[in-house]
Amino acid sequence: MSIKIRNISKSFGNFNALDQINIDIQTGELVALLGPSGSGKTSLLRIIAGLEAANQGAILFGEEDMTYIGTKERKVGFVFQHYALFRHMTVFDNIAYGLRVRPRKSRPSKKEIEEKVNELLKLVKLEAFATRYPSHLSGGQRQRVALARALAVEPKVLLLDEPFGALDAKVRKDLRRWLRKLHNDYQITSIFVTHDQEEALDVADRIVVMNEGKIEQIGTPEEVYDHPNSPFVFHFLGNVNLFKGRLHKGKLRQGNFEVDAPEFSGTVNTEAIGYVRPHDINIHRAKGPDTVSARVKYIHLVGAVVQLELIRTDTGDFLEAELTKEHFRSLNIKTGEEVYVKPKQLKVFIPEDYSI
DSSP states (O other), rough: OOOEEEEEEETTTEEEEEEEEEEEEEOOEEEEEEEEEEHHHHHHHHHHHHHOOOSSEEETTTEOOOOOOOHHHHHEEEETTTOOOOTTOOOOHHHHHHHHTOTTTTOOOOOHHHHHHHHHHHTTOOOOGGTTTGSSSSSHHHHHHHHHHHTTTTOEEEESTTTTTSSSSSEEEHHHHHHHHHHHHOOEEEEEEEEEHHHHHOSSSSSEEEETEEEEEEEEEHHHHHSSHHHHHHHHOOOOOEEEEEEEEEEETTTTTTEEEEGTOOOOOOEEEEEEOGEEEEEEEOOOTTTTEEEEEEEEEEETEEEEEEETTOOOOOOEEEEEEEHHHHHHTTTTEEEEEEEEOOOOEOOOOOOO
């Protein structure tokens, strides 16, 4: 089931939660709505579900206009952050609930419900927990029950609001992998809300980056991470180093430091900022072309990656670099030493007002 979101706007008094949102989601796609608190992602999800009404715009499932259709008739499965399981019901009864409360005409038989629930228990790997109550389950197990319950009614669309937000990091990672596999097997159009960049990059087919009720960028995880189209996206999707200077005929200059910015060959004497990820910083022992001097303030060894915190000697600006452990050992760098930094991939933006 494809989803078309057309010119959706939503305000609460004088606050504009959503402003002219347009997204096309393909059948079977898993899309993440990613952004900070207050960016409008949950409001948009609730409007898609029919739990809230937009002030303007339309929601289409396939070619059917669902804008004024009630939640029940939209046939969406909704999974909340805090599970929303019935505490007095067993796992089996929680999953079966949506089937049992259907109108008599469309309600499956008792045998059909039992077969469906057992199939879903197997899918979420909780066959042995059918007679347990939610209070006897871990957080990860409860969230799998919530997902099974949402899938039991065979929804056209699966919507997930911060589905792993209440879980610890290890469980979140395991569930992300499980959700990806479940989605590949089930092939149901899914939209999930998250503020966790790693989660969105790990799970989604495409990511919709939102900020202050607007869409900043839509793309695959690779596109939004490697080719962010704004300073906001650059900052929100990971650590970044800033190289401030002035653009002049395809060069970004700051004092004696200069890097190429060929896309701005026609720009003359304009303030600009170069953005570069820590893993795109080269560290050298000797001064070379387009390098800048920096002093090593802190060395942090994390698994196969070494993180360096540096202070530029010319401006005092803070920099971060990530090296492989092998490269770090070959350089033989110590805290307090002077090294030379060179960005190997830098994206230049002319400053605009924005906030994180």
